[in-house]
Amino acid sequence: MEYRIVRGILFVSPGKEIDHFRAERIIRYTESLLRQQRFRTLVFDLADTVFMDSAGVGMMIGLYREIRAWGGAVFIIRMQKGIRRIYQMAGLQRIIPSYDDESQFMAAMEGGGKDNEG
Amino acid sequence: MRDEMKLTMNAIAENEYFARVAVAAFSAKMDPTMEELADIKTAVSEAVTNAVVHGYDHKGGILEIDARIEDEWLEIEIEDEGIGIDDVKQAMEPLYTSRPEENHAGMGFTFMEAFMNELEVVSTPGQGTKVKMRKKIEMPAAVRRKKRSIR
Numbered sequence: 697m698e699y700r701i702v703r704g705i706l707f708v709s710p711g712k713e714i715d716h717f718r719a720e721r722i723i724r725y726t727e728s729l730l731r732q733q734r735f736r737t738l739v740f741d742l743a744d745t746v747f748m749d750s751a752g753v754g755m756m757i758g759l760y761r762e763i764r765a766w767g768g769a770v771f772i773i774r775m776q777k778g779i780r781r782i783y784q785m786a787g788l789q790r791i792i793p794s795y796d797d798e799s800q801f802m803a804a805m806e807g808g809g810k811d812n813e814g
Numbered sequence: 815m816r817d818e819m820k821l822t823m824n825a826i827a828e829n830e831y832f833a834r835v836a837v838a839a840f841s842a843k844m845d846p847t848m849e850e851l852a853d854i855k856t857a858v859s860e861a862v863t864n865a866v867v868h869g870y871d872h873k874g875g876i877l878e879i880d881a882r883i884e885d886e887w888l889e890i891e892i893e894d895e896g897i898g899i900d901d902v903k904q905a906m907e908p909l910y911t912s913r914p915e916e917n918h919a920g921m922g923f924t925f926m927e928a929f930m931n932e933l934e935v936v937s938t939p940g941q942g943t944k945v946k947m948r949k950k951i952e953m954p955a956a957v958r959r960k961k962r963s964i965r
Contacts, residue, residue: 715834716863717827723917747852749859750921758917778852785928786921 697722699729705805706735712744714752723755727762736768739801740792743774753786760791773801817843817883825865825877825894833879833892834858840881841888844951853929854888854949860922861892861945868912869896869943890930890947898939906935 697718698709706729710722730738738759760770772794775783783789795801819840823829834855841854858879865877880891899905905912906927911920927933930947937943 713831715830715859716867717830719917720827747855747859749856749863750919750925751859751863751917753919753921754917757919778849781852782856782925785925786919 697725699725701735703802704735705737705739706730706733707739707741709741709743710745710752710755713747714745714755715747715749716751719751719755723758726759730759730762730768734766734768735763736766737771737805738763738768739771739773741773741798742776742779745779746776748779748782750786753782753788756788756792771795771801773798815843815883815885819879819881821879821881823877823879824874825862825870825896826874827863827866827872829877830859830862830866833862833877837879837881837890841883841951844883844886844888845953845957846951850949850951854890857926857929857947857949858890858892860926861890861947864922864945865892865894865896865943867916867918868899869894871897886950886952888949888951890949891944892947893942893944895942898941898943899935899937900939902935902937 697711700707708722708726711718714722729735740756756770763770770792772792774797775794783794795804821836823833837858838851838855846854862877866872869875876895878893882889904910906923908924909920911918926945926947930949932948934946935943
C-alpha cells in the first residue's frame with residue numbers, strides 16, 4: 697500500500713491483491729487520511745493490482761461514501777483487464793470513473809472532465 | 815484425470831490469500847486459462863472470507879477446503895463450523911449484506927455464482943456452512959488432439 701499526494705489529490709496504490717484482509721487495512725488508513733485533510737479527490741492507482749474480490753468493491757464503495765460526505769469524488773486509473781471485469785460486474789463505473797493513465801486523468805481534471813463523467 | 819486435495823486451516827483473514835493460491839495451484843494441472851484461474855481465485859476468496867467474517871465473526875475456527883479434479887471438472891468444497899446462515903436464499907441475493915455498517919459490497923455469492931458453473935450452499939444455523947462449487951475447465955481442442963495422438 698502506497699500513498700502520494702499530487703496537486704491536492706490523494707493517490708492510493710492498494711498493492712497487488714485487494715482481498716478482505718488487505719481491504720480492511722486500506723480502508724482504515726485511507727479513512728483517517730481523508731478525515732484529517734478533507735481531500736476532495738481520491739484516486740485508486742491500480743497499475744500493480746492483479747487481484748480484487750468483492751471486499752475490494754466494498755472498500756471502494758465505502759470510501760466513496762466517506763468522501764461524498766463533503767462533496768468529494770473517487771476515480772480509478774491504470775486498471776488492468778482482470779480487475780475491469782470485477783469493476784463492471786459490480787457496476788462501479790456508475791460512481792467511480794476510470795481513466796487509462798494519470799496524464800489522461802489529470803487532463804480531464806483540469807478540463808473539468810470530472811463533471812462530464814457519469 | 816482424477817485428483818484430490820484437502821486443506822485444513824484457521825479461518826482468519828491472513829489465510830484468505832493462502833487458501834485461494836493453494837486451490838489455484840492445485841487446479842493448474844488442468845491447464846486453465848488466466849481468466850479461469852482468476853475466476854477460481856475469486857470464488858475461493860469469497861467463500862473463505864464469508865467463513866472468516868460471518869461464520870466465525872473474525873474469531874477464527876476450523877476451515878476445511880476440499881478440492882477435486884474429475885476429468886474436466888474442478889469441484890471445490892469450503893466448509894466451516896461457524897454460526898451458519900438462517901436464510902440462505904436471502905444471503906445469496908445480490909447486494910444483500912447482514913452487516914450494512916461494515917464495508918461489504920454484498921456481492922460474495924454473486925461473484926461465486928458468476929465465476930463458477932455451479933454453486934450450492936448448505937447451512938445449518940449453529941452448526942456451520944458448506945459451499946460447493948464446480949467449474950468446467952475445458953482443454954483447448956488442439957491440446958486434446960495432441961494428447962490423443964501421444965497415447
